[in-house]
Amino acid sequence: MKISIKDVEYVALLSRLELTDEEKVEQLRELNKILDSMEVLNKVDTSGVEPLAHVLPIHNVLREDELRATLPKEKVLQNAPEEDEGMFKVPKIV
Amino acid sequence: MGQYEAVIGLEVHVELKTKSKIFCGCPTEFGGEPNTHVCPICLGLPGVLPVLNKKVLEYAIKAGLAINCSIAEFSKFDRKNYFYPDLTKAFQTSQFDLPIAEHGHLDINVNGEIRRIGITRLHMEEDAGKLTHQGETISSSLSSLADYNRAGVPLVEIVSEPDLRSAEEAKAYLEMLKAIIEYIDVSDVKMEQGSLRCDANISIRPVGSKELGTRTEVKNLNSFRSVQRAIEYEIQRQIDQVEEGERIIQETRTWDENKGVTLSLRSKEEAHDYRYFPEPDLTPLVISRDWVEELKNGLPELPEAKKLRLIADHGLPEYDAGVITSSRTLADFYDKTVSLHADYKGISNWIMVELLKLLNAENMEISESKISPEGLAKMLKMIENNTISGKIAKQVFEEMFNTGKDPEAIVKEKGLVQISDEGQINAIVEQVIANNPKSVEDFKAGKEKSIGFLVGQIMKETKGQANPGVVNKLLKDKLNEL
């Protein structure tokens, strides 16, 4: 067991997932199983190995500072679950 | 504050004035109807990808160089993950462990003492959208509205070391930083429009202590005045708290400008765990030394260097040189005027006294006034060749400030040309002597002062247009003849 139900709750909060108690228990079981299976990585000697974040040796991909067409407003808002005054409406924040 | 010392660090966000956003081609222009400066990319729609604006990188390097940072040879972007409705992707594309610039400093002058303030880092990131809270305050509103016009506007964040010790120093640092950014022309640096923003990290500790106290972060500082007031307030609040035996809580606080207090931003917020990791959709940056060198050579003279030059080469007083170089527009105005008429002190005096007085009275920026360096230079020449007197010149200056008219035209229009004709002045001198026998008697009796009154009367008669030198000479001659 690598993680506890508290860890599951913390990670769920960070992930913004409102899990039910049953879901928490299931996630705990599965996550521990997966994390246990990753133990094998500790056997690999990675000293002196560079982390590989980008697989292609590409760098400095830049664009010129030029304007492009913006999206028409009706298309901006066409998928909005709730809209008001041309803006996306959300429930209270604090 | 007695036995306590404040420890302050500033995090300053500067909006870069590129045409397009940092990762897409939408305009960065301020204003605009909500959600009209957006595209699939800055809206963070499923499937979109960012491409870095070259100008953003260039401006960030320039800014880094101007604040004495070393520019990274290898840099990259990272994702800062957190949920907030003003973020379209629920992460902010920023830089974490390999910022574009690090290890800089700025020298500030507070009460004649030069202090070197360390700069930890400068990094590039994107701005978020804007939320409008429906209702009185953020805490009483039931809903908010999101406008993403600002989402993706390029920013640099400049983080200082906790080297500042007072609100005054913080303000001086911020003013110097603003001046530098303005000089290198990478931002409008307007606090009221949000293109310059400042958060302050503040803690206190007993004088002599080396340990840092628990700090609070104060946000919502929208003017230089609020930076100074908020820091002063927060330092005192922390002292009072400690004196009462209470602990300082590490938290984010907001400055309430109207009430003049900082307030805790209590929320259900979890510990900040931003889960930074390298942005896989952007490639790393390898910054060539040649490019850095080229940008360095292209930097204009910065305020501190310019100030020293005005003191050493132009003989200006340190204070005047400091004021003139504190803003690029003022310094440019001085430079231009000097290039037309090399009267350094004269020009400096006119800027320091008349120009700043009028600007302050109107609460204006120099760019908003109508006066031009050409006009000022011409006017100074007119004083020098006795076309107008210094006193008249103040009238002319004000007229130029308001209308932008040519000084010669103003003088002609208003009939302000100086009278130096001895015959014309002599007639008035005689008339004034005749009308003021008491003063003449006083002069004869040895009261030298009374000559001043007589000069004043002559100037009054000529509406100030008489050449004061000629008046003095002729009056003395006449009095001695009597």
Place this chain on the structure above:
Amino acid sequence: MELSTIHGLRDLLANREISAEELTNQALEKIEKIDDKIKAFVTVTKDEAIQVAREIDQKRRKGESLGPLSGIPMALKDNMCTEGIKTTCSSKILYNFIPPYSAKVYEKLLGAGSILLGKTNMDEFAMGSSTENSGFFPTRNPWDLNCVPGGSSGGSAAAVASGEAVFALGSDTGGSIRQPASFCGVVGLKPTYGAVSRYGLIAYASSLDQIGPFTRDVTDCALVMNAIAGHDSFDSTSAAVDYPDYTSFLSNDIKGMRIGIPQEYFGEGIEPEVEAKIREAINKLEELGAVVEECSLPHTQYALPAYYIIAPAECSSNLARYDGVRYGLRAEDADDIISMFSRTRNQGFGIEVKRRIMLGTYALSSGYYDAYYLKALKVRNLVKQDFDLAFEKFDCLLTPTAPSVAFEFGSKADTLAMYKQDVCTIPINLAGIPALSLPYGLVNNKPVGLQLVGKAFGEGTLLRVAYTLEQNSEQTRLEPSLEGVK
């Protein structure tokens, strides 16, 4: 068979033996007839398809120049944005999302003249190996309706295998093109990372995702690659290299070609019957003049755990934007923002997606980053170095695509058992190199796939080997009887 390939149909269309509209109608009729059994499509774009077909026919009548795929009906996995057409990732959280823009690959295919029949089912957000994780319904394997088509691009594979579409695009993050291609008996290619623009592909794991084709034969694979590969200024990770004419590699000749057989991909975990088929293919290649030799990729066993750190980490961030604010599902009953976020996401995502979000969030969270994420990136480098070293000696490598043939629904309910489905394909994504799955015979009347792995931008070599094998072995040309659906 010849008639259902791009190159076969292209000639019929050019000779006006069939019109694009007729061909499109045939495809739509087939979908109507069999897709209630196969369930390959999430959305069928009937009206749009017919309209585009008519436009192409008109152009042809007028003698206007036509793109290389003109009149060919195809399908897209439902994680590629199609302007004005619902794009869901087979997730409830995007059940109603209509993108206002199109993915680059879709633009390119439209430009080439091909006709979109619809959007295909997938494991939700491309997370899974069976298409059982679709938020809507599972897709069934045309070879055996009791079996899965593989995943995550199961809908695209099934659509091509059943003849509903002439070709389809899928995406491959850890095997999601190759494994379903293997299970459904079609050709599937995962191109080199950076060879096909990801702009408009709804991201699962950005550093691993790549779009590629499902086709009925190797020639078609080359034809589709010609249409979709190339540099794109909208994708920073797109490679600015010279892209070849992929059909130029279609020569029936592999004499002297050096093919490596990495021993780690055989033995334990691989079904013996599958291994036997692959060994047959190896013998065939030797017969055809290839120089075959065993080799070793020693870090292979670490690829799977490294992948299950890297991919979920990126996914936890990529899927954070589904928060109910701007599009998609929003939970109804929330009165503050945090509960709106949390309820929307809990209702909208399926269990596997939530699991990977949680796993990735954990791996990136404070205190665990170095132990998990950083470690995984280092292991990723070792896996890539294994391949770099192997390609100093070999032109390509050959392995099984999947450890088994298509399995029955529900038979891999165990999370780890399902993850192991991708044991042969994941290392290739970590290294960013291309790999092609080619059908090679049947086991229990279900197709086996062999995987050819090449060096970066070495798709041509894979096409050449696959083409040669295809020309010389009946085992590479498989067609399901479709008895269960008639």
